[in-house]
Amino acid sequence: MTFLGMPARAPRGVGNLRGDESFPDAARTALADPQLRRNLRHATTTIRGKTDRVTAELPDWQELRAVGAALKAYTMAHLPELLERLEERVTAAGGTVHWAADANEANRIVTELVRATGQQRVIKVKSMATQEIGLNEALAAAGIQPVETDLAELIVQLGRDRPSHILVPAIHRNRAEIREIFLREMPGVDPALTDDPPALAAAARRYLRETFLSTPVAVSGANFAVAETGTLAVVESEGNGRMCLTLPETLITVMGIxxxxPRWRDLEVFLQLLPRASTGERMNPYTSMWTGVTAGDGPQAFHLVLLDNGRSAVLADPVGRSALHCIRCSACLNVCPVYERAGGHAYGSVYPGPIGAVLSPQLTGVEDNASLPYASSLCGACFDACPVKIDIPAILVHLRNTAPHPRSERAAMAAAAYTMDRPVLYAAAQRAARLARIVGRRGRGLPPPLSGWTASRDLPDPPSQTFRDWWAAR
Amino acid sequence: MNSRDLILGRIRAAIAGDAPLPTVPRDYRRGAEQPDLDLLVERLADYGVVVHRTNDVAAAIAAILGTGQVVVPPGLPPHWLPSGVRALVDDGLPTDRVAAADGVVTAVAVAVAETGTIVLDATPDQGRRLISLLPDLHVCVVHPEQVVSSVPRALDRLDPHRPLTWISGPSATSDIELDRVAGVHGPRTLHVILTEAPHDH
Structure with missing residues (x-):
């Protein structure tokens, strides 16, 4: 039994923080799918270009990043009093605050709140926290139907698929595949539907409109909660968030602690950082802010569920804790060479990419996600892209020191070390690589036993001359 | 022990003994005191907002709406509405009637030039949040004194205790191949009328 008051990890057997297989095994499946690799490359290239343009527009982007990082560190250092203050302000504004030590408790609280309304269906705004705790599964088990209203979540739900990106859960699908899913699974869809993105968006609009207007309970996450004022904020694009936050009688918001x-004015930093880092926009189309309940406008019952589920254990590690600074923008996914090739499903957890590789193992305990700290080349692109300057490579190295190194990699590294220690062998190995350039033309890959490497990778052309040969000849 | 005390106890244990942190710097721009109205117009247009600069608000609304039926908040200045438009004043209208209207006309609380954002704060000339959400067309009337240069200056002006809706362009999604396309659940057409005519209420 855990000693009361000691930080605890996210429990097993509930939620979506642990995959069924290790990262290398799961990545193999993804890497064998050339369509998936094309979709990911197209989407991440698009978003990188947009983000670069809108961050270059702000002369004080680096100052904003530094302030964002400092604000997050301040928040972690004052978390108990900030949460108490938030509870007090939300309660004073007519809301009710609940505390959930883990996923099981959060699921129980939300299920009971929905049951108390007598409703059997809830509308949901995309929320990482509720995916993390497996709320949809828990609601369904209690006979309550959760309807995801975010377009990408809808694509995932209709396609009986799993999300693969924090911001764009259906990033692994292209427009033609989305059209196929809609034609197959969306009741009442126009059979003449094209794969034009505005037409696909319009189909989702028609499909969900009646559900929005007739469902009196909504479940959301939150991007920010201001301790000073009790104000909650949800940042979105489509208007499904506004629907869920405005139309129902009861709103239940699940938020990680x-x-x-700390303060209202802190939003001026995060509202500049998040949209530019996330969707590459100066501002996302819609941001909703509310404080408790407002008579005559919006839900008249508001519940805020504050979730720990392993976060206090992350906080207990002075090196790893900055993973909690994440504002879920997903910029690190979009720049990561490993994510771009393996895709989000390979990470097992709902938190994919570089931030997932440091957050998931800490929430669950490293033993339950032991391969994730190795799912990175440590190139550092994620650190550069992070709007709150989380040093993800440093945390990865720190976690590797606590997790056993996978056996096959250990053998490969030992072989490399042996070769590099012996100059004659090393020179021969390099010339062999140059020979492979003649033998295996581009796209054909390496011969066995190295074909395993190139089966799922595009082999770069080795140079016509090795560095050592060039050096000797100059 | 209840979960509240349990969680707060865990957090206190996790951060016990940490060294104090340096003060949070605030060395980013607060933005110019005088907003650049041309920049606002450019940034609004960049996200597909139709912008009208005119001192005849009623004529601009007539040109946008024709003879359609619009929902209006209870405090909308009556002289903004042209005679041909059928106005449905929201005094707590049923949701389906709001949804069936051709459009909605509101004032705004603040507009942000740098990001092309308008913010509604549910005062009587803007109304309940749902009226600017359900109709497929939203017309906002903005006065120069409501425009600020930057996001920090917008937060200075806003009251966090009011329900706030920040709107930057029409409803959109980046969910298909990470490119922004207009039009999902919110209004698919957004007009902003920027007027220097007196704001009498």
Whole structure:
């Protein structure tokens, strides 16, 4: 039994923080799918270009990043009093605050709140926290139907698929595949539907409109909660968030304890950082802010569920804790060479990419996600892209020191070390690589036993001359 | 021990003994005191907002709406509405009637030039949040004194205790191949009328 008051990890057997297989095994499946690799490359290239343009527009982008990082560190250092303050302000504004030590408790609280309304269906705004705890599964087990209203979540739900990106859960699908899913699974869809993105968006609009207007309970996450005022904020694009936050009679918001921000004015930093880093926009189409309940406007019952589920254990590690600074922008996914090739499913957890590789193992305990700290080349692109400057490579190295190194990699590294220690062998190995350039033309890959490497990778052309040969000849 | 005390106890144990942190710097721009109205117009247009600069608000609304039926908040200045438009004043209208209207006309609380954002705060000239959400066309009337240069200056002006809706362009999604396309659940057409005519209420 855990000693009461000691930080605890996210429990097993509930939620979506643990995959069924290790990262290398899961990545193999993804890497064998050339369509998936094309979709990911197209989408991440698009978003990188947009983000670069809108961050270059702000002369103080680096100052904003530094302030964002400092605000998050301040928040972690004052978390108990900030959460108490938030509870007090939300309660004073007519809301009710609940505390959930883990996923099981959060699921139980939300299920009971929905049951108390007598409703059997809830509308949902995309929320990482509720995916993390497996709320949809828990609601369904209790006979309550959760309807995801975000377009990408809808694509995932209709396609009986799993999300693969924090911001764009259906990033692994292209427009033609989305059209196929809609034609197959969306009741009442126009059979003449094209794969034009506005037409696909319009189909989702028609499909969900009646559900929005007739469902009196909504479940959301939160991007920010201001301790000083009790104000909650949800940042979105489509308007499904506004629907869920405005139309129902009851709103239940599930939020990780690390999402609190100290003061109202702190939003001026995060509202500049998040949209530019996330969707590459100066501002996302819609941001909703509410404080408790407002008579005559919006839900008249508001519940805020504050979730720990392993976060206090992350906080207990002085090196790893900055993973809790994450504002879920997903910029690190979009720049990661490993994510771009393996895709989000390979990470097992709902948190994919570089941030997932440091967050998931800490929430569950490293033993339950032991391969994730190795799912990175440590190139550092994620650190450069992070709007709150989380040093993800440093945390990865720190976690590797606590997790056993996978056996096959250990053998490969030992072989490399042996070769590099012996100059004659090393020179021969390099010339062999140059020979492979003649033998295996581009796209054909390496001969066995190295074909395993190139089966799922595009082999770069080795140079016509090795560095050592060039050096000797100059 | 209840979960509240349990969680707060875990957090206190996790951060016990940490060294104090340096003060949070605030060395980013607060933005110019005088907003650049041309920049606002450019940034609004960049996200597909139709912008009208005119001192005849009623004529601009007539040109946008023709003879359609619009929902209006209870405090909308009556002289903004042209005679041909059928106005449905929201005094707590049923949701389906709001959804069936051709459009909605509101004032705004603040507009942000740098990001092309308008913010509604549910005061009587803007109304309940749902009226600017359900109709497929939204017309906002903006006065120069409501425009600020930057996001920090917008937060200075806003009251966090009011329900706030920040709107930057029409409803959109980046969910298909990570490119922004207009038009999902919110209004698919957004007009902003920027007027220097007196704002009398």
């Amino acid at each position: 690390e999402k609190v921000v």
